[in-house]
Amino acid sequence: MTAASAESAVPAALQEIADDFGQLTGKDRLQLLLEFSDGLPELPARYTDHPELLEPVPECQSPIFLATEVEGTGCEARVRLFFSAPPEAPTTRGFAGILAEGLDGLSAGEVLAVPLDVTGRLGLAEVVSPLRLRGMAGMLGRIQRQVRQKAQVPAA
Structure with missing residues (x-):
């Protein structure tokens, strides 16, 4: 794949x-990440009442859980994303907020085409640890696996 x-x-x-994120400096990037943390949508009752339906993301340092819903099959299926992260984990919530805002409502094909290294394009390496960035990549990887399974899209 070319650049x-x-x-x-x-x-x-x-x-x-x-x-x-690219237009900001380190301190301001961290502030924007915290804004995404505050903007993470609440879980709908169907998940708050049944947390067992959420998948844990052990790559993250803080406890975070996610679920995808896919309407339809194939690459044109629509994807909905849901996250549960505690308020005392603002970095993790911020990553989830970024993925929710950036991917929710897209087609399965669009979500599956996102390169896993997209997390590095946010310029957060100077303000958060590589371990935390791997956690965000772990979230994306789990989202893509769930979408592939639920939309019945064969692996590339």
Whole structure:
């Protein structure tokens, strides 16, 4: 995959978020991450009442759980994302907020095409540890696995 095609695989909403982070310096990037933490949507009752339906993301240092819902099959299926992360884990909540805003409502094909290294494009390496960035990549990997299974899209 060329650099241009890798760039084009990033959905517009997620690329816009990456661009926003890229225009900021370290301290301001951390502040924007905290804003995404505050903006993480609440779980719907169907998940708060049944937390066993959420998948844990052990790659994250803080406890986070996620679920995907897929309407339809194949690459055109629509994807919905849901996250549970405690308020006392703002970095993890921020990562979840970025993924929710950048990927929720897209097609399965769009979500599956996102390169796992997209997390590095946010420029957060100077303000959060590599271990935390691996946690965000772990979230994306689990989202893509669930989408692939639920949308019945064969692995590339």
